[in-house]
Amino acid sequence: MTVKEAILARRSVRKYNGQPIPKEILDEIILAGQIYPSSKSKFPVQLIVVEDEATIRALAGCKAAGAGMLKSAAAAIAVIGDAEAADGWVEDCSIVMTQMMLRATELGVGNCWCQMRMRFQREEGPEGPAVSADDAVRAILGYPEPYKLEAVLSLGMIDEQPEPHTEAYAKAEMVHREKF
Ligand SMILES: Cc1cc2nc3c(=O)[nH]c(=O)nc-3n(C[C@H](O)[C@H](O)[C@H](O)COP(=O)(O)O)c2cc1C
Numbered sequence: 001m002t003v004k005e006a007i008l009a010r011r012s013v014r015k016y017n018g019q020p021i022p023k024e025i026l027d028e029i030i031l032a033g034q035i036y037p038s039s040k041s042k043f044p045v046q047l048i049v050v051e052d053e054a055t056i057r058a059l060a061g062c063k064a065a066g067a068g069m070l071k072s073a074a075a076a077i078a079v080i081g082d083a084e085a086a087d088g089w090v091e092d093c094s095i096v097m098t099q100m101m102l103r104a105t106e107l108g109v110g111n112c113w114c115q116m117r118m119r120f121q122r123e124e125g126p127e128g129p130a131v132s133a134d135d136a137v138r139a140i141l142g143y144p145e146p147y148k149l150e151a152v153l154s155l156g157m158i159d160e161q162p163e164p165h166t167e168a169y170a171k172a173e174m175v176h177r178e179k180f
Helices: 003-009 023-034 053-060 089-106 133-141
Strands: 045-050 075-082 109-115 120-122 147-157
Touching: 003 089, 023 045, 023 075, 023 089, 045 053, 045 089, 053 075, 053 133, 075 089, 089 109, 089 147, 120 133, 133 147
Parallel strands: none
Antiparallel strands: 045 075, 075 147, 109 147
């Protein structure tokens, strides 16, 4: 699969077939995240790879909506960045996420980005003060400050690849030439 083919084939997959991800395949996905360009060469990204089923299901409860894919995921990779060491930690984490998603796609592993940064397990309300998704995940995975959670990559085996995007999906209106 070429990089272009992987870009077209990558789709957000939120339901998996319950099979475990073979170790050598998961290791390849992780490797794709370990080799990344980094703003000011700070390399602030850390990965927490979770395969324990109970822990993955607990992560699904860390965000009020949009984390349902973790209910059937075989693995979850929390992508955190050192926010004190690197002002580009969000960008660096996003690159790591993207590279792992493309490699997972190439290897036939279903994957979906689960946004955690700026998301909440509970908004402020009658039940009490707001709880950020970062704090909820931190309580489970135990990473210290100044690390901040960008996202969790949800991974699982699938029986069939979803329909790839075609070039017709390309957003023609987003490209401006010479001036906006
Ligand atoms: C930064 C980012 C955050 C996302 N967060 C979530 C999320 O929390 N939950 C979810 O189900 N999908 C999430 N997605 C997946 C998008 O919904 C998906 O990429 C979009 O609908 C386009 O579909 P496609 O990925 O199949 O091309 C996220 C994608 C990105 C890039």
